Amino acid sequence: MVAxxxxxxxVTGSGKxxxxARIATATGLPWHSVDDLTWEPGWVQVPDEEQRRRIAAICAGEEWILDTAYxxxxxxxxxxxxxxxxxxxxRWLSLARLLHRTARRIIDGRLVCNGNWETLRQAMGNDSIIRWHLQSFGRKRERIRRWCADTSGPTVLRCTSxxxxxxxxxxxxPAPDRSSEPRYPR
Incomplete structure (x- = not known):
């Protein structure tokens, strides 16, 4: 079966x-950037119920790739x-990647999502993505290990490097089997 x-x-900074994006290119499956679905311009967070509605609509489909989940x-x-x-x-690898990515974005003003960009103030503030990495690292790794141990759950490809x-x-x-999908005249 092809997923x-x-x-x-x-973890934050791991390269999700x-x-x-690379999995989407390799498989032809549609990729949905969670940042684009959960942040509006000006770093305004989409309300929780709207986030749930958007994610549920995507996940109701037969083909999708999500790059994280809250x-x-x-x-x-x-x-x-x-x-x-x-x-x-x-941790050293994901934190180094996060620091490098954040510094690059601050220096070159690269857009992150929906017209938003990172600033030095954000990187050093209370809502810092670096702080979030430090706070959430252990919890996210533990969740991955639980999924790996749960033989009744979905297949987990655990990459440690x-x-x-x-x-x-x-x-x-192989390309996904779409033979059972309805065909519509063009």
Missing amino acids: RRIFVYG TTAA GKWLEIPLARVELIVALDYP PRQLERWLRQPR
Whole structure:
């Protein structure tokens, strides 16, 4: 079976968005950036119920890739996911990636999502993504390990290094079987 509903999960800074984009390229499955679904311009967070509605609409579909999930609606993709790609990298690696990415974005003003960009003030403030990494690292790694141990749940591809993810991405994949889908005249 070729997975048609894929959820990329990992600690902050592990490279979930980049991995999800590459998986979408390799599989032809539609990728949905969670940041684009949960943040409006000016770093205004989409209300929780609207986030749940948006994620539920995506997850009701037969094909999708999500590049993360927030705890407040994590059960929605978990109810339908076929494959979890878990980026379980060491703290030093994910933190180094996060620091590098944040510095790059601050220096070059690269847009993050919906016209938002990172600032030095954000990186050092109370809502800092770096602080979030430090606070959530252990909890997210523990969640990955629980998923791996749960044989009744979806398949989990646990990558403990970027090299493992690269090997998996290079594997040839058959196109998803769409023969049972209804055909509509064009």
